[in-house]
Amino acid sequence: MVSSKDVAKYAGVSQTTVSRVVNTPNLVKEPTYRKVMAAIDELNYIPDGNARSLVQKKSDTIALISGPLYNPFFVETTTSIVNYANENGFKINVHFSNDENIEEIYNSIFEKKVDGIILSSVLLEDPVFAKLEKSGIPFILYNRKHESNKNFVEMDNEQAGFLATDYLFSLNHREVCWIGGPTEMSTFKGRYDGFLKAFQKNNAAINPEKIFIGNTSKENLYQTFLKLEELSEKPTAICAATDAIAIQMMDFYISAGYKVPEDISIIGIDNVKIGQHASINLTTVGISSPIDLGRIAIEKLIKMIQQKNKPCVQITEAVRLFERKTIIKKKKEV
Amino acid sequence: MVSSKDVAKYAGVSQTTVSRVVNTPNLVKEPTYRKVMAAIDELNYIPDGNARSLVQKKSDTIALISGPLYNPFFVETTTSIVNYANENGFKINVHFSNDENIEEIYNSIFEKKVDGIILSSVLLEDPVFAKLEKSGIPFILYNRKHESNKNFVEMDNEQAGFLATDYLFSLNHREVCWIGGPTEMSTFKGRYDGFLKAFQKNNAAINPEKIFIGNTSKENLYQTFLKLEELSEKPTAICAATDAIAIQMMDFYISAGYKVPEDISIIGIDNVKIGQHASINLTTVGISSPIDLGRIAIEKLIKMIQQKNKPCVQITEAVRLFERKTIIKKKKEV
């Protein structure tokens, strides 16, 4: 391994000067600069990032704890986050959380002095959150937030749930089913609250048989599908808490021979890209802004790191309906 | 920042002993161990990964250079790679390459002494490959390979192209169109060669009007779609070099009012998960093994790192057809 000392010796200058050529070339005379650069090229010198981090107490590295990529929402945020961070000179350590390995992920993250942490996988009452705050490392939550309301970038989840559900009512659906994840997560809680709110507004009564709250794995959603099939009075529309859920349910229904929306209407939330595909055409609710939540969050985080101040970021993005083709208008009941 | 020296002072032992408690606890007496652990907990000591990397000359970090996630193939490989690496104690620095920023990515990677590099974005005659070999860092290519045939995990691309195309012929399609990326990439080259081979076998003549080789961006594929529309004699089937291309073309066709497969048959290559969705049901060719290429590659890479030997890994996975619903059988021409 060739070090700055080797370069210094080769160029006949001090190690300090080599460091200056690399970091503050304007402090160095032209001929010296050329001499050192020649040595650097000749010896193929690359500064050691670890040594640099050690002495500078920064690593130019950000840890990303994302939800799993089988949820297309995280495909888009991960892309934005990784690309924006790289463009701004940061490395990104990526971790995918399944909400069970979160403890291990935290432990591993704190070992490597990252400059910042951006994460989606946090519960409303997450005990691990205290650790995060105590660490003093700048952090930001995207998608989900914590009960403390610190540093988050979210969509207006309640409004999203409301808009989606109210839209179904507006098309005369009354037997509306909810399929969502645990309300320990702010996204699911907010969206479900919005769902309830729409029922209230439309003077409709919640039918507990048509409320499914639980793990959103494929297997579990299939169980939900089976239960829905057994219902004597089936719903005419499904309000899915995420596009990922909606798309998975579509798969089950279509595979079983149903037609969407003729036999069953489905609406999602997130406005994920694949939902725009002509084969899917998922009606959904998503943020109005073309910039996704991940991108907004990473921008804020990098600003926090660079300016060394830690303002409390609280961003709730407005949402709107994206009408596509998975919902049918029903005849008004008499 | 609390260091091992602080812990040592607090516990009344030497820094060396603290290091031993952390790394080789069996070399330390029980009471000493407890004393030091108490101090570690009390002071909330976390070893500094940068200092450790500096002295040990390893970083427990692997760099991943992946293709973009809008290609679902990379969604699956990225998931496998990140998860497997994390489970095995490695951090993953992720970079998404669009084949233009590859130079910058390389530069940034070499700064931080990663223990290994796993990458998909390499050209057959990539000049950057020399740099990679010269660095001495263990590396492995997945999906694409380099002309030097060193350290790759690929599918049998030629066979994939052949199987896909031959399948179209077997269903009596003669006017088959090829849409693929530049043949500077081993995947596209192999698949296109297989395409040609199938034409030969079926005594069919290539019609240059129906061969589209170029950038596979959405915009460019749309241009391809427009050109296809202008053709006097339109193809009855499209052989897409990747599922991503196939799915994008489906979107254009369906949006334009066509039906797949009634109006146009489409086959892809990669066997991407979303292609299995009941709304898409893409017929495709993919590896027979249930373990994806990324997973195979990261396993090999970690073995290389841990065993410190650098065998030349050359894996070509067998492929098979996955029959679904985007292809129609034509009547035999007379």
Add this chain to the structure above:
DNA sequence: TAAAAAAATGGTTACGTAACCATTTAACTT
């Protein structure tokens, strides 16, 4: 042209850890 100021370069040190060797302490042997 001498003095003062600014620019350029060098020398030394700290960062936090594990490697390495030295020393002390405990545990066997006969």
Add this chain to the structure above:
DNA sequence: AAGTTAAATGGTTACGTAACCATTTTTTTA
């Protein structure tokens, strides 16, 4: 119980860099 071996602990150093202060060289100023 003395000698030998093994176990446990400590002291010092290297890793490669940038920060910091000191010194030399060059430029500016009166």
